[in-house]
Amino acid sequence: MAPVSWHSVDLTLDECIKCNICTSHCPVSAVTDLFPGPKYVGPQAQRFRKGGQLRSPDHSVDYCSGCRVCNEVCPTGVRIAELNARARAQIVAEKGLPLRNRLLGRNELLGKLGSFAPALANFALHNTFSRFMAEKVMGIAREAPLPTWSTSGTFRDWLKRTRDQRLKSHKKVVYFHGCATMYYEPFIGKAAVVVLEHNGYEVLVPEQNCCGLPLLSNGEFDAARTYHRNNVSRLAGYARAGLPIVGTSTSCTLTLKEEAPELLDYHDEPATTLKLGTYDIFEWLRELYEAGELRTDFQPLPLKLPYHAPCQQRAHRIGKPALELMALIPELELAESHARCCGIAGTYGYKVEKYQIAMDVGAELFEFVKAQGQDARYTACDSETCRWQLEHGTALPSRHPIEILAAAYGLYDLERRDVVAEKR
Amino acid sequence: MMLDLLVIGAGLTGLMAALRAAEAGLRVKVIAKGMGALYWTPGTIDILGYLGAEERAVQRPWERIHELPERHPYRIVGVERAQEAIEWFRIRTAELGLDYGGRRDGDNALTPSPVGAWRPSYLLPAGQRAGDAEDGRPMVIVGFQGMRDFYPHLIARNLEAQGQAARAAVLPWSVLSERRDRNTVQLAEALDEPKTQQRLIDALRLVVKPGERIGLPAILGREAHSWVLTALTQELNAAVFEIATLPPSVPGIRLATALRRCLEERGVRVEIGMEAIGFHAQDGVIELVETATSARPLKHRAKAFLLATGGVLGGGFDSNPSGRFWETIFDLPLTTPQDRRRWFRPLFLDPRGHPALRGGVAVNDAFQPIDVAGNVVYTNLWAAGGLLAHADPIAERSLEGVAIASAVAAVEAIKLGSFAHA
Numbered sequence: 096m097a098p099v100s101w102h103s104v105d106l107t108l109d110e111c112i113k114c115n116i117c118t119s120h121c122p123v124s125a126v127t128d129l130f131p132g133p134k135y136v137g138p139q140a141q142r143f144r145k146g147g148q149l150r151s152p153d154h155s156v157d158y159c160s161g162c163r164v165c166n167e168v169c170p171t172g173v174r175i176a177e178l179n180a181r182a183r184a185q186i187v188a189e190k191g192l193p194l195r196n197r198l199l200g201r202n203e204l205l206g207k208l209g210s211f212a213p214a215l216a217n218f219a220l221h222n223t224f225s226r227f228m229a230e231k232v233m234g235i236a237r238e239a240p241l242p243t244w245s246t247s248g249t250f251r252d253w254l255k256r257t258r259d260q261r262l263k264s265h266k267k268v269v270y271f272h273g274c275a276t277m278y279y280e281p282f283i284g285k286a287a288v289v290v291l292e293h294n295g296y297e298v299l300v301p302e303q304n305c306c307g308l309p310l311l312s313n314g315e316f317d318a319a320r321t322y323h324r325n326n327v328s329r330l331a332g333y334a335r336a337g338l339p340i341v342g343t344s345t346s347c348t349l350t351l352k353e354e355a356p357e358l359l360d361y362h363d364e365p366a367t368t369l370k371l372g373t374y375d376i377f378e379w380l381r382e383l384y385e386a387g388e389l390r391t392d393f394q395p396l397p398l399k400l401p402y403h404a405p406c407q408q409r410a411h412r413i414g415k416p417a418l419e420l421m422a423l424i425p426e427l428e429l430a431e432s433h434a435r436c437c438g439i440a441g442t443y444g445y446k447v448e449k450y451q452i453a454m455d456v457g458a459e460l461f462e463f464v465k466a467q468g469q470d471a472r473y474t475a476c477d478s479e480t481c482r483w484q485l486e487h488g489t490a491l492p493s494r495h496p497i498e499i500l501a502a503a504y505g506l507y508d509l510e511r512r513d514v515v516a517e518k519r
Numbered sequence: 520m521m522l523d524l525l526v527i528g529a530g531l532t533g534l535m536a537a538l539r540a541a542e543a544g545l546r547v548k549v550i551a552k553g554m555g556a557l558y559w560t561p562g563t564i565d566i567l568g569y570l571g572a573e574e575r576a577v578q579r580p581w582e583r584i585h586e587l588p589e590r591h592p593y594r595i596v597g598v599e600r601a602q603e604a605i606e607w608f609r610i611r612t613a614e615l616g617l618d619y620g621g622r623r624d625g626d627n628a629l630t631p632s633p634v635g636a637w638r639p640s641y642l643l644p645a646g647q648r649a650g651d652a653e654d655g656r657p658m659v660i661v662g663f664q665g666m667r668d669f670y671p672h673l674i675a676r677n678l679e680a681q682g683q684a685a686r687a688a689v690l691p692w693s694v695l696s697e698r699r700d701r702n703t704v705q706l707a708e709a710l711d712e713p714k715t716q717q718r719l720i721d722a723l724r725l726v727v728k729p730g731e732r733i734g735l736p737a738i739l740g741r742e743a744h745s746w747v748l749t750a751l752t753q754e755l756n757a758a759v760f761e762i763a764t765l766p767p768s769v770p771g772i773r774l775a776t777a778l779r780r781c782l783e784e785r786g787v788r789v790e791i792g793m794e795a796i797g798f799h800a801q802d803g804v805i806e807l808v809e810t811a812t813s814a815r816p817l818k819h820r821a822k823a824f825l826l827a828t829g830g831v832l833g834g835g836f837d838s839n840p841s842g843r844f845w846e847t848i849f850d851l852p853l854t855t856p857q858d859r860r861r862w863f864r865p866l867f868l869d870p871r872g873h874p875a876l877r878g879g880v881a882v883n884d885a886f887q888p889i890d891v892a893g894n895v896v897y898t899n900l901w902a903a904g905g906l907l908a909h910a911d912p913i914a915e916r917s918l919e920g921v922a923i924a925s926a927v928a929a930v931e932a933i934k935l936g937s938f939a940h941a
Contacts, residue, residue, distance in 0.1 A: 112832075114558065114559055114766045114767070115702055115766050115767045116553065116554050116558050116766070116767060118702050118767075119558070119702055119703075119704035119705070119767040119772070120554070125705060125708075128698055128699040128700065131700065132702070166792070167553075167791060167792040168553050168554045168791060168792070169553045170551075170552060170553030170554055170555070170556070170558075170833075170834060171552075171553065171834065172552060172553070172794060349813055352813040352814040353813035353814065370814050371814055371815055373814060374814075409792065410813065411812055411813045411814075412792050412793055412794075412810065412811060412812040412813060412817070413812050413813075413817055414788075414790050414793075414817070
């Protein structure tokens with residue numbers, strides 16, 4: 096393991112004035128004594144951590160879910176979540192990593208493996224016995240909302256299949272799909288493609304890697320660096336040519352923009368070019384809208400829709416563009432969640448010792464959804480793991496805002512989760 | 520659609536300005552780096568508590584305004600308009616379920632601080648009014664074993680030393696929580712639960728003597744505060760009051776939460792986590808303010824901009840060891856000495872305060888920042904609250920009064936069409 100370095104992030108700890116605003120907002124310390132709170136394990140414990148030091152002063156940092164609510168509310172700009180992520184990497188460097196965390200960090204590999212025989216993989220993973228065994232042997236909570244592999248092929252299979260129907264245009268945009276869209280939820284990618292094409296853009300989908308976030312949040316910085324290096328070499332050229340790189344997974348785009356460069360001290364020219372060329376898809380669509388270039392031929396969508404902007408989306412610090420654009424859809428009645436976190440925080444809630452914490456954290460969001468009454472038939476959220484957790488906690492189907500937008504354009508069936516009027 | 524007004528800062532100044540602007544029909548948005556300074560304040564509305572080097576607290580704040588420096592924000596607003604602004608605050612917060620009131624005669628009330636000193640305040644939340652020194656009845660200050668940030672013995676001893684009959688009592692931690700460690704916000708949330716309320720009432724019955732007022736840390740419910748207060752008062756048949764704690768301060772949080780919800784209902788967005796890092800101006804007109812994101816700066820365009828980023832603590836100013844002291848967003852001209860040796864007086868608690876804290880952004884009568892020559896710096900920029908020059912809100916105990924009065928005055932000026940040409 097390479098030594099974890101302490102640079103710009105570390106310097107922000109001197110900005111901490113011990114006001115405890117972070118601790119009073121932390122959704123994790125609110126529900127468990129195992130995590131004392133951001134101020135204690137972040138800027139305070141940081142004083143006792145030194146590069147190359149053998150023992151980490153506070154292992155409770157492993158209970159930080161990495162939701163970044165502390166960063167969001169901190170009035171003085173301490174990068175608490177990053178301090179914690181680095182401290183966790185330090186612990187991993189000291190003590191090694193359990194097989195489970197290695198596995199959870201590699202969702203791209205898991206996605207690929209399962210996609211060879213998705214029906215079989217789904218059966219093998221999603222039955223009571225194997226979930227029981229996975230909990231006992233690996234420590235993956237048996238109730239946790241793990242995804243199912245797509246049985247209708249991967250996103251790239253669909254792209255290949257519909258190659259002739261895809262729009263060609265001089266206006267081009269690059270789509271970063273992420274692993275979940277590739278292997279589990281290809282319909283998110285379809286919705287994104289038809290929305291972008293509807294607005295006159297040709298969608299390029301170059302080869303790409305996992306963004307590396309699951310590795311970063313499990314403290315495997317070296318492996319994450321390899322992933323990021325691959326993405327930089329494959330995608331930076333597009334950004335340099337002025338093509339926007341848009342993503343539907345808010346955590347993937349956050350990683351390309353900020354998490355990977357910052358946590359890995361990866362700031363060379365290509366990485367920075369990629370960072371500056373990457374957009375959350377709604378962030379980019381909002382720019383189109385503000386330039387008067389977004390098509391607004393929305394059909395009425397008579398739905399009551401509770402929307403939760405996930406932590407990873409809020410960490411972009413771009414406001415809530417999905418909410419702004421969905422607000423343009425006639426008859427769509429939006430309810431904005433102010434819940435801090437759904438609890439799942441990537442792979443955090445999959446772990447047997449953290450499953451209940453994640454559910455207790457999510458209770459605030461589940462109650463908000465419940466309070467919307469029977470009229471709410473769906474929820475909406477930009478992040479895949481959060482949608483799975485939302486469905487797990489509320490029993491309502493959850494949709495990505497891009498699916499909502501695609502449906503409002505009349506291009507997508509929200510119930511079947513597929514594009515409509517596809518020419519065969 | 521272009522915003523009429525972008526408010527930068529989500530403290531009391533920013534939130535009240537946004538509310539006032541929304542009431543006037545302006546399209547307004549609030550952005551802030553983090554949760555505002557209300558999380559640190561005791562939730563009282565202080566108008567003027569101390570004047571100059573006088574050791575005694577000011578008794579009638581409105582009657583002493585004319586003794587403040589000539590360009591003090593209160594003097595610019597004028598007593599009558601400042602009083603109207605405070606009354607507007609009182610009415611609005613009452614509508615939001617926060618009952619603010621003061622002494623009948625318009626005097627400052629005196630309530631115990633977290634170290635047991637008397638703090639002069641003009642308006643108190645309902646939960647703090649029974650702690651007024653004027654009442655005279657003996658107090659029992661009740662703490663909890665192992666609770667950080669609240670020391671009943673210290674408070675009681677200091678009150679005794681100032682002639683207020685007071686004693687301390689300590690209840691077991693388990694009355695409040697089965698958890699190992701909780702901060703004040705989490706304890707207040709625990710007291711939203713009827714079970715915890717009942718445990719507290721039962722425990723208090725055993726320690727309170729007839730005729731005593733009960734002083735508790737300010738944790739009496741977050742959402743259910745007025746209910747908790749009423750339940751305790753009735754069940755114990757005694758006057759009950761909260762003493763603000765070290766931060767996070769629940770009475771300030773109750774106020775911040777109520778104001779943010781009120782703004783949301785009016786369709787005003789308050790966006791937190793947005794640190795302003797730059798701006799574009801042309802011909803003395805600000806076109807946009809930029810905030811930091813995970814990649815490129817985000818642009819916020821508006822016709823008018825209100826700077827409400829607070830003082831040194833709030834983040835309105837920054838400084839460096841070479842003596843530079845600057846306003847963090849627009850680098851506005853400041854009255855603050857640009858010589859490090861002149862920032863502070865030798866004694867930390869000098870009653871006259873410190874030059875670095877009295878300095879700040881000088882404004883004209885319309886609350887527009889001006890330079891040394893008195894010229895408006897940007898035609899569509901206004902400033903209000905803790906960053907204003909010629910006031911030292913902490914030494915004066917005028918933080919909230921200056922915030923509300925200047926926020927209202929600035930928005931009135933913006934409304935008057937000062938930005939019509941912008």
